[in-house]
Structures are given as structure tokens and as C-alpha cells.
Amino acid sequence: MNILNNFEYFKPKTKSEALELVKNLGDKAKILAGGTDLIIMMKEKMIKPEAIIDIGDIDELKGIECKEGCGAEIKACTTIEYIESSSELAKKYPALTFAASQLGSKQVRVMATIGGNSCHSSPAAETPTPLSALGAKVVISSLEGDRELPIEGFIHGNRKNDLKPGEILSKFILPEPVKNSACRYGNIGLRNAMEIDAVNMAVNIELDEDKATIKNVKLVMGSVAIKPLVSEKVPTILNGRKLNDELVTKVGEAAQSEAKPISDVRASAEYRTDVIGALARRLVKESYEAAREA
Amino acid sequence: MEKQIIKLDINNQIHEVAVTPMDLLVDVIRKQIGLTGTKKGCGQGDCGACTVIIDGKAQLGCLKLAIACEGKKITTIEGIANPETGELHPLQQSFLDHGAVQCGFCTPGMILSTKALLDSNPNPTENEIKHALEGNTCRCTGYILILEAIESYVKAQSEGEV
Numbered sequence: 001m002n003i004l005n006n007f008e009y010f011k012p013k014t015k016s017e018a019l020e021l022v023k024n025l026g027d028k029a030k031i032l033a034g035g036t037d038l039i040i041m042m043k044e045k046m047i048k049p050e051a052i053i054d055i056g057d058i059d060e061l062k063g064i065e066c067k068e069g070c071g072a073e074i075k076a077c078t079t080i081e082y083i084e085s086s087s088e089l090a091k092k093y094p095a096l097t098f099a100a101s102q103l104g105s106k107q108v109r110v111m112a113t114i115g116g117n118s119c120h121s122s123p124a125a126e127t128p129t130p131l132s133a134l135g136a137k138v139v140i141s142s143l144e145g146d147r148e149l150p151i152e153g154f155i156h157g158n159r160k161n162d163l164k165p166g167e168i169l170s171k172f173i174l175p176e177p178v179k180n181s182a183c184r185y186g187n188i189g190l191r192n193a194m195e196i197d198a199v200n201m202a203v204n205i206e207l208d209e210d211k212a213t214i215k216n217v218k219l220v221m222g223s224v225a226i227k228p229l230v231s232e233k234v235p236t237i238l239n240g241r242k243l244n245d246e247l248v249t250k251v252g253e254a255a256q257s258e259a260k261p262i263s264d265v266r267a268s269a270e271y272r273t274d275v276i277g278a279l280a281r282r283l284v285k286e287s288y289e290a291a292r293e294a
Numbered sequence: 295m296e297k298q299i300i301k302l303d304i305n306n307q308i309h310e311v312a313v314t315p316m317d318l319l320v321d322v323i324r325k326q327i328g329l330t331g332t333k334k335g336c337g338q339g340d341c342g343a344c345t346v347i348i349d350g351k352a353q354l355g356c357l358k359l360a361i362a363c364e365g366k367k368i369t370t371i372e373g374i375a376n377p378e379t380g381e382l383h384p385l386q387q388s389f390l391d392h393g394a395v396q397c398g399f400c401t402p403g404m405i406l407s408t409k410a411l412l413d414s415n416p417n418p419t420e421n422e423i424k425h426a427l428e429g430n431t432c433r434c435t436g437y438i439l440i441l442e443a444i445e446s447y448v449k450a451q452s453e454g455e456v
Contacts, residue, residue, distance in 0.1 A: 006295045009315035009361055032362075036339055039318075039357045043337065052315065054362055081351070105429020106407060108339060110351040111358070193428030194340050 076115025133202035182290030305373030320355030342430035
């Protein structure tokens with residue numbers, strides 16, 4: 001179980017060297033960043049790449065640029081721990097830094113990268129959910145140039161995404177949070193650490209100038225479908241309204257009706273459905289209160 | 295597959311080892327270098343028995359390719375005692391004094407995760423200690439004694455006793 005298949009190991013020093021290798025090796029190669037998902041998949045013989053391209057130590061692919069009034073850029077190989085402990089990121093995007101703190105264990109967060117978390121495209125991944133609620137885009141690079149798309153368009157389903165041979169995910173672009181808005185994240189699993197979320201969720205609410213009427217809301221659920229699920233019903237319930245208990249209940253029911261949870265070793269679909277309602281009600285209240293104080 | 299010689303900086307000593315790209319750091323440390331204090335538990339990154347400190351941070355030897363560690367500074371449990379006298383690190387001593395070791399299999403990982411935390415945050419809160427150790431599993435249910443050992447060491451250190 002713990003024996004890896006034979007592969008050739010490449011460690012490019014720059015992004016352009018990496019792109020060259022990715023193009024030349026095509027689907028024979030897998031990209032290694034933190035390894036906390038890839039090496040496990042190789043140990044379990046789910047994949048047997050002929051080559052590994054290790055991009056984990058390329059400085060150009062690491063770091064956070066948080067610009068005053070201009071959102072943030074997070075390079076793909078930035079570790080989850082680095083994101084968790086970024087105070088400038090926490091000021092603008094507390095939902096993301098909190099989600100980062102909830103991933104795996106300390107050692108996993110030190111090794112794992114935010115790019116890897118999206119590229120692994122697990123339906124239960126922690127960071128795509130808040131990234132989606134925050135309106136993040138991914139930048140995909142190849143020798144031909146860069147292309148951008150929203151994170152929802154990048155993740156197609158369980159371990160499936162938009163990356164084509166010759167491409168790597170190079171960074172995330174987060175828009176500046178709008179005035180009178182707040183985003184909150186929550187997750188429920190069977191234990192605190194090293195768990196795979198039964199359900200995770202992020203809610204981003206923007207209020208009108210009166211700081212009471214909801215102008216926009218985005219509720220995103222993870223681990224309830226093959227990819228992060230953006231609620232279509234919740235905005236129709238909340239937009240133009242002031243939050244009250246009746247609306248909170250409706251939001252919970254709407255999220256439950258849209259989710260398509262499965263039963264597996266971690267939770268039954270029935271339990272997941274209960275959790276979806278509870279998380280939706282809690283996070284809508286929390287993000288609404290936070291937006292009022294924003 | 296053909297082996298190649300790499301240099302690993304482990305406990306401030308350069309080790310030249312012949313590895314294939316497939317060799318995992320935990321296996322190279324244990325079998326080739328002979329430092330068996332680093333344990334291999336689940337092999338899946340869940341239990342933390344294989345924890346080593348790489349460039350100042352606790353990481354998992356079972357998910358790390360050895361070949362990817364060239365040029366990095368690695369510390370194993372053997373590297374934290376006093377190299378001249380062989381005297382235990384006071385954190386190790388605190389684990390002994392508090393009975394925080396039962397079967398001992400998780401202990402190297404527990405101590406290295408703690409050391410990595412304390413090197414960057416010498417006065418952690420109880421929650422910060424728990425957050426840093428959540429990737430280290432003890433099956434003898436010794437968490438309370440482990441926490442006591444760490445808190446006692448932190449207190450002694452902040453009072454200048456060790």
C-alpha cells in the first residue's frame with residue numbers, strides 16, 4: 001500500500017520551466033505541490049503517473065498580494081498554513097482564513113497548498129467553498145498565456161476540473177469585498193482535525209446603505225454535491241428583504257431542497273440534510289450581523 | 295529504477311544517500327540513515343507519528359519524497375537532545391516527568407510538533423497547543439498528560455528555569 005509506482009521526478013526552478021515540462025509531458029505527468037492528496041492517491045494506486053513535476057518550491061508561484069482597495073491575489077503554491085496565518089488576508093477575508101484553519105492538521109496545512117486544494121477537486125474540500133462565496137477567479141497558465149475563470153467554472157465534479165494538458169493553475173484573484181458586506185464559513189465533520197467535512201458552507205451578504213436590507217447574498221455549499229453548489233433559491237428569498245426568523249427558516253429549507261447529499265462512511269444523507277439546514281440558518285445570521293457592523 | 299545520490303541535512307549533519315524518486319523521507323530516515331526515532335504509523339498523513347521538522351515547520355515524512363528535501367534543514371527527534379552531552383531536551387524531560395509517554399510510538403511526533411510550535415510561539419495558549427497537535431494521534435489516550443507536560447515546560451521556560 002505504501003509503495004509508489006516508478007516515476008521520473010522533475011523539479012523546475014521557475015514557472016516557465018514548469019510550463020515547458022507540463023506541455024512536454026502532457027498527461028503522463030502529475031503536478032506535485034504539497035503532496036498531501038497526490039502522494040496518498042499514488043499510494044492507493046488510484047493514479048500511476050509516469051512523471052512528477054514538483055512545483056512546490058517555485059517562489060514565483062507562492063505568496064499573497066493584498067492590495068488596499070483592490071482585493072487580493074493568492075499564488076497557487078501558497079500553503080494553507082500561510083493563508084491561515086495571514087493577518088492582512090484575515091482582515092478582508094476572514095471566511096477564507098478560517099476555512100484554511102479548519103483543513104486537515106497542522107502538518108497537512110504546512111504542506112498543502114491552496115492551488116492543490118482546488119486542483120484535487122474533492123467535493124468536500126474546505127477552500128473552494130469560501131473562494132466561491134467571495135467571487136474568486138482562478139488564473140490558469142500555459143506557454144500560450146493565461147486564462148481566467150470563476151472557481152465554480154473551474155471545478156467540474158469529483159476530481160474533475162478545467163485544467164487541460166499543458167496548463168497549471170497559477171493563482172487566485174479575489175475581488176475587494178464590497179461595502180456593507182461580510183462572508184462567514186462553517187463546517188461540520190465527525191471530529192475537529194483530520195476529518196473530511198460532512199458539510200461545509202459559506203455565506204456572503206451585502207447590505208444596502210440602510211445596513212438592514214439585503215442587497216445581495218451568495219450561499220455556497222460543499223460536500224453536498226459533486227462540486228461546490230451555489231444556491232439559486234436563497235437570493236430570491238433574501239434580496240430586498242430585512243432578515244427575520246421566518247426568512248432564516250426559509251433559507252435553511254431552501255438550502256436543504258437544493259443540496260444533493262449522499263450517504264457514505266462519514267455521514268448519512270439524512271444527517272447531512274439536517275446539518276445543511278443548521279449551517280445555513282447559522283451562517284446567514286452570522287454574516288448578516290457581521291455585515292451590519294462592517 | 296536507477297538510484298541517485300542526494301544530500302540530506304538532518305540534525306545539522308549532511309547525509310549522502312542513494313535514493314530513487316519513489317523513496318519517502320520517513321523510509322530514508324529510518325532505513326538508510328538509521329534514525330528510527332521517527333515512526334511510521336498510518337502512512338497516510340493522518341496519525342503524525344512520522345512528523346519531522348523541515349525548515350522550521352512540522353511536516354509529514356510519510357507524504358514527502360526524500361528527493362524533494364535536498365537543500366532543506368530536517369530535524370528528527372534524535373536532533374533535539376544536547377549533541378555534546380546527550381542530555382535530553384527539557385521538553386523531552388518534561389514528557390518523562392509527567393508520564394506523558396505510555397507506549398511511546400506517538401511521542402517523537404508529539405514532541406516535534408510541540409517544538410515547531412514553541413520555536414515560533416514560545417507562550418502558546420492551551421488552544422494554540424491543541425491546534426498545533428491535532429495532527430498527532432495518541433492511542434494510549436494520553437492527551438491530558440501530554441498537555442500538562444507541555445504547559446509545565448512552557449511555564450518553566452517563561453520563568454527562566456530551563
